[in-house]
Amino acid sequence: MAKDVGFTTMGDVLGDGAAPEIGIGMIGYAFMGKAHSNGYKTIPSMMYPPPAIPVLKSMAGRNEEAVAAAAKRFGWERHTTDWRDLIADDDIQVLDNGGPNNMHLEPTLAALAAGKHVICEKPLGRNPGESKQMWDAAEAAGLKHMAAFNYRFVPAIIQARKLVKDGVIGEVFHFRARYAQEWIIDPNFPLIWRLDKDVSGSGVLGDLGSHTLDLARFIVGEISAVNGRMKTFIKERPTAEDPSKTGPVTVDDAYMALLEFENGAIGSVEATRFGNGRKNGNRFEINGSLGSISYNMEQFNELEVYIADTEPAEANGFRKVLVTEAFHPYWENWWPHGHIIGWEHTFVHELHHFLDCIVNDKDVAPMGATFEDGYKCDTILAAIAESDANGGARVEISY
Ligand SMILES: NC(=O)c1ccc[n+]([C@@H]2O[C@H](COP(=O)([O-])OP(=O)(O)OC[C@H]3O[C@@H](n4cnc5c(N)ncnc54)[C@H](O)[C@@H]3O)[C@@H](O)[C@H]2O)c1
Known part of the structure; x- marks a missing residue:
């Protein structure tokens, strides 16, 4: 039996039913989009047994041609030029925010309001006021939140x-x-x-x-x-x-x-x-x-x-x-x-x-x-x- 963690897309990728699938939505397809895509794709085989199978659902960027090419290259199921599509997507349980710093606040708050866990690149806000808003919203929603300080x-x-x-x-x-x-x-x-x-x-x-x-x-x-x-x-x-x-x-x-x-x-x-x-x-x-x-x-x-x-x-x-x-x-x-x-x-x-x-x-x-x-x-x-x-x-x- 798969563990019931409340996700809609429970998977059985390992064949033993142990790891649920988690749908990921990613903002940004450039430097961090590439680094995070590679990270997710490596988890199931190398961090074995994985706690979950990340499923690369959708990647958002501003340039249609470029984001389409990146999504194909890095193995995302779909792409969009409007990050709001990630928020509205019921297949996505985690927002991975790899946009520039001015893109951290609004999508992060929207994702939390939609019940999605959020990992957001550093620095979390452009100022402490922005990051306090994100922290407060995440705590109020009871969702997991992470600032992507990868050197830890x-x-x-x-x-x-x-x-x-x-x-x-x-x-x-x-x-x-x-x-x-x-x-x-x-x-x-x-x-x-x-x-x-x-x-x-x-x-x-x-x-x-x-x-x-x-x-x-x-x-x-x-x-x-x-x-x-x-x-x-x-x-x-x-x-x-x-x-x-x-x-x-x-x-x-x-x-x-x-x-x-x-x-x-x-x-x-x-x-x-x-x-x-x-x-x-x-x-x-x-x-x-x-x-x-x-x-x-x-x-x-x-x-x-x-x-x-x-x-x-x-x-x-x-x-x-x-x-x-x-x-x-x-x-x-x-x-x-x-x-x-x-x-x-x-x-x-x-x-x-x-x-x-x-x-x-x-x-x-x-x-x-x-x-x-x-x-x-x-x-x-x-x-x-x-x-x-x-x-x-x-x-x-x-x-
Ligand atoms: N943890 C680290 O070591 C590390 C390293 C580099 C960057 N970062 C952080 O990651 C974040 C992104 O940096 P980067 O180097 O990947 O930047 P980048 O310029 O390489 O990529 C930014 C991406 O965001 C996308 N984007 C911009 N505006 C958007 C919008 N309105 N909607 C959708 N997508 C949009 C762009 O299309 C692009 O794909 C920054 O916060 C940066 O500080 C962290």
């Missing part, structure tokens, strides 16, 4: 968090992180939606900074105060529609912030889109009273761990831990140790977690980020922007 699903990062929570590096003194990309360093790079505050809410702060600040909260704990600075290096760019015309860049190209944590730790974090030579350079280090942990996402499966006072002293130092053992997070699903995985697997883990929470009525937090986490992250982002507007003054965080 890197096995090495989960392992780092566990080492911190288990006290292996002792009392945490420092969290420092640097997330550097280079993709808009060319002044002729066009004025795409990510550089328009009306659409994106902020620049690199909300884009890459949100990942860093979510990881800071995930690994170290709540942030109580910030000082922030932001910088826009190139203030005019060719418009995407007509390169002979220019328009204003209305967001930050780089940010830096100091953090105070409730547990007494302090942090320094930064991100830039002008890190010449850095493609997706996402690193952090945590220093504690008993040791340190360092992570560089370009070495996706590795942690550097230092435990002070290990013997013999002559051999003491940072050691490289290859996080690929069967006992490491999520590794029972993958390969023999040393046969590494990569960035795309974060989406497999993340979407698997969300489906598991829906079908088995588990809590999305603390391993996954909820809309509450999305709201808290957006509140910290807003505090950094407020600090910058006041010359870097200290801003206390209050939710």
